[in-house]
Each structure stands twice: as structure tokens, then as C-alpha cells.
Amino acid sequence: MATEGFFEKVYEVAKCIPYGRVTSYGAIARYLGASGSARMVGWAMNGSGKDTDIPAHRVVNRKGLLTGKHHFSGTHLMQQLLESEGIVVVENQIQNFEKHFWDPMKELR
DNA sequence: ATTCTGACGTGGG
DNA sequence: CCCCACGCCAGAA
Numbered sequence: 001m002a003t004e005g006f007f008e009k010v011y012e013v014a015k016c017i018p019y020g021r022v023t024s025y026g027a028i029a030r031y032l033g034a035s036g037s038a039r040m041v042g043w044a045m046n047g048s049g050k051d052t053d054i055p056a057h058r059v060v061n062r063k064g065l066l067t068g069k070h071h072f073s074g075t076h077l078m079q080q081l082l083e084s085e086g087i088v089v090v091e092n093q094i095q096n097f098e099k100h101f102w103d104p105m106k107e108l109r
Numbered sequence: 110a111t112t113c114t115g116a117c118g119t120g121g122g
Numbered sequence: 123c124c125c126c127a128c129g130c131c132a133g134a135a
Binding site for chain 1: 129130131132133
């Protein structure tokens with residue numbers, strides 16, 4: 001099986017995020033066993049949007065804030081994508097974040 | 110090699 | 123909830 005590299009795992013989990021669902025970097029990091037290296041998850045996402053099929057717009061920080069929207073192409077692209085999936089976003093912050101939250105540890109495991 | 114920064118998280122106040 | 127400080131690992135200057 002793949003999942004040999006830390007980044008690879010991040011990609012796998014990110015790709016497993018269902019439609020209209022969201023998760024946090026820490027949740028993925030914890031699932032990978034790198035609870036303290038949540039930053040690396042975001043760094044791994046750095047490759048997303050280039051040649052990876054990772055919906056990074058579904059990954060936000062623990063506050064449900066679209067901290068990485070600045071890394072996307074446009075300015076509101078990330079927000080538009082989320083809203084397009086039925087997620088309400090106001091001021092870069094996801095409303096009902098808990099409701100849309102998808103925990104890889106619980107759902108995927 | 111050193112230093113800083115970074116799409117984060119947690120703990121204490 | 124907010125703010126401050128520390129930890130974390132990787133990459134760039």
C-alpha cells in the first residue's frame with residue numbers, strides 16, 4: 001500500500017473527504033499520528049491544486065476559519081467552493097462548522 | 110549550519 | 123470567546 005510518506009497520507013485522507021463536508025488540519029494530523037505536527041498537514045496541502053486532486057477547500061483550521069483561502073487562485077474561490085457544496089461561510093468563517101465537520105478518526109478510521 | 114516563517118493546535122490567563 | 127506563548131516539522135533565504 002502507499003501511505004508510506006506523511007504527505008501521501010494527508011493526500012489520501014483529504015481525497016476521502018465527502019462532498020459538503022469539512023475537516024481540520026489537526027484532525028488529519030491526529031489521524032496520522034502527528035497530532036503536534038498539524039502545520040505539516042497544511043504544508044503538505046501546498047502541493048494540492050497543482051497536480052493533486054485534493055479538495056483543500058474542505059480543509060480548514062480548528063476554528064472553521066478559511067485560513068488558507070489566500071493560497072487559492074482567486075480570493076473567494078475557496079469560499080465559493082464551500083458555498084457551492086451547501087456550506088455557509090461568513091467572513092471566512094464556516095457557519096455550523098461542527099455540523100459540517102468530518103472526523104477521519106470517526107468516519108474513516 | 111543558522112534563522113525565520115508557515116494553510117495549526119493546545120494550554121494558561 | 124479572546125490574547126499570549128510554546129511546540130511542531132519542513133522548507134526557503
